Amino acid sequence: MLPKVNTMLYYHIASSDESEAAVEYKSRIADEEEDGLLIEYPLNEKTGRTKRLYLGDEMSVFFVEADGVKHYFDSHVIGFKEDGVRLVKIMKPDPEKMTRVQRRSFLRVPAELELAVKISGKGRFVCKTDDVGGGGISFLYREPQGLKSEDAIQCWLLLPYKNGSVDHASFTAEVVRIKELESGRRQAMIKFIDISDSERQKIIRYCFERQLEYRNR
Template sequence: MQLKLGTTLMLEPTYTDRVEKFRCKIVEQDNTILYIDYPVNTVTNKTAFLVDGSQFRASYTAEDKVSYAFNTEVLGRKLGNIPTIMLSCPPAEEFVKIQRREFVRVNTPVDIAIEYNNKFYQYVTDDISAGGVAIHLNKDLPFMEDESVNLTIALPFINGEIRYVKTSAKLIRIIEKDRVRLASLQFMETDDLDKQYIVRFCFERQLSNRRKMEAN
């Protein structure tokens, strides 16, 4: 995938317990390698040191105002008039268009535990985003619309790790979809780190779903 020189990239660490973003620009490209200037932490405005082998989710906005994201890895450094960091650049089919709405929603089954009145109820999601979930109603809900509940969501990642996200939510509505009853829940209080896990999970699943469609 050929990217325009001077394009600004936003880098978010893939495997970390910290919420960080780094801003950099593409200085050069050689087929599958991107050369970027030294990235700057968007909060501290300090130059960041990226360790070889560390992995990131990179995003950028193209000239047509459409935003894209892709997975990348630090490959090393190149000395020259402008010292640069080398990042891997995947093929075009590995780039995912970022939807303009705030939260990207993906259809995928995920185990979720709902706590209400000190009791736990197990469900499976129909879809998930950083803003909420829709769950399959294999049994009636013990709570009503606008009531607050606590959720524990198990997010299985491609590398084998499982992250447990805890957040509060409220029931928005119950809907019928293809003769299946679903409950739509909106997240109420999700900390930044857990939200980052959900965004990363949705990105991985979106990319995985695309690969499956292309394989068929």
Template sequence: MKLTIETFKDGESEGRFQCRIVETTEHYLCIDYPVNEQTGRTTLLLDGSEFNVSYIGDDGNVYQFTSEIKGRKKLKIPVLLMLKPSKYELQKIQRREYVRVDVSLDVAIKPKSSDLPPLITRTLDISGGGLAVVDDEKHKGYKPGDVMEATIVLPYNSNHYSYFIADVELIRLIEAKNQEPAKITYQFLKLNEKQRDQIIKYCFEKQLEQRRKING
């Protein structure tokens, strides 16, 4: 299982890391050395280091808990001993299908099985299940059920950009109304593990960022 670790200093996020659980014991999660998302380098967290941990459960929900490093151990590879949470310490964030964030991202959508022109636009919102984009209102011949390829630029909090590419199916064409622009909604089709992790991680980051702004 993949874990995301976020460390804090003076109440501010200090760093984010990715690691995997190598083994579990009664009291500990044995994890490989975390990789810093910004630098791509492995990091040795010191004994007593406290941090937040999040992961995607088998049920598709995002969970988080706080933990700390209690030591290290040599298995087939060197591992760190992370204090194992009890089931009462796990906090369910929200099902990934419904983690929707309002955000403007550059996106290019290209029909896969026709000579129809691509749509270069921006998102209105995005989630683990799909996205809504601004329609340029130029007649392109799109219709519900069309399968397309979407390329989205995802800017992460660690100051790097990632290109998310996935097949999407057009669900609805919605006309402009009042102050809202015309828009098109799409759902993602058959995301693989890497794609799913990519989009959920981004939505989760934005959700936490918006929550911090609301809470001051």
């Protein structure tokens, strides 16, 4: 499903500045042309200020259907148009490369990211994730760490984005299951039990960038 005129788009604009890349903007689709969508200038909801865009600016975009399903895609600025107000023209998404996510579900992607884990009363260790999602992750580690099912752990996850910026997400999680692998390592599957919306959004953003990267290969 492609977005239609009057649909509200939400997006992050690629930037080498970490704080700028983390800002979410929104704007309405004002018109449609054969090769592009004409959108109003993006608005930062927190500050109420509009964002000036330039030819070639890249963005990660999503829109939401009435039933709560989200559609994610990558786009970039391909031009501008004066129509009473100045509009920005962005590339139409390729339906085959869009990612669709049901309400209350979170995409999981395979990823080897650095994760710091702190177990209450048992110290801390650094390991690598096996997969990452908006509802939880799994990671690989070696004993002895004293980790067991139902443990509550504090975690700090390193998130490198495709624009070159790096961010961290912190959260409290519960160990759901531990599996011993043939390699001698163990795989811990954890679910988030205390994570802010902003921290979860950082992880979700990373997941969708990875998913779009796989689809573009």
